[in-house]
Amino acid sequence: MFVTPEYNHSVPAALKNAIDYLFAEWNDKAAGFVSYGVHGGTRSVEHLRLALGEVKVADVRTQVALSLFTDFEITDPTEQGVFRPGPHQEETLGELLDEVVAWSRALAPLRSARPTEAVTV
Template structure:
């Protein structure tokens, strides 16, 4: 539910974009959850696409089909996508999850934590072209994790290289600014719209 208090807590949904098994995303998501859980202005919701069934043949135009995560996305004030780069782009399940929904993204900010050989930058930059069509805005700051698999300890925990935590906090501060500004202007009945194209 939308809150009117601009200084209130924000609900931030982290979308884990890899569905592979095994996957590096588990270590990165655990690190991200630890870092974000310590931020006092947000309530965290971790959404793992590997645990969500979104069959492509059941998708409806404009996100009209029922989705097991639609309510959680709708309740969010902003999003962080943990996204890998596969073959110079983002994974198909990420696009599928985006296309399954429509109004849930609108007038909300989206931040990215990318990973891959080049830090996931091509996946992130391509996603920046997708979200404006859904009336979402992407924040300028991002976190890029090149060769993240080289930064796992003996227990498989991600050990962030220098500058990573600072980049994350800069990204989250920008996300907070946008989330508060957009929450105050969000159209209250947006979720009731029907789109067919």
């Protein structure tokens, strides 16, 4: 599960760096997304899907997109605010988790078939 804001219409640099740094560890895994931002973080997730595809991650379609206007209570822009997701987000999150679990199980044979690294002594 990736929880990400939208930053300059994309993913935060630190998240992209972590994906690149751990390249092989992502192979044959499943991913789901919870995003937030002015537009629900959807542009961030679209970029994230492309980057994860390159490291052999299967992402699920369902996404929880949290809007700063409807899922957060922000009374002062200089303060953090309060997270108040709409009731529909709970159902979407349930679907998302179910899909990630199903895909993770489906990909398990690929992960177990990977050759282990030879250790030389």
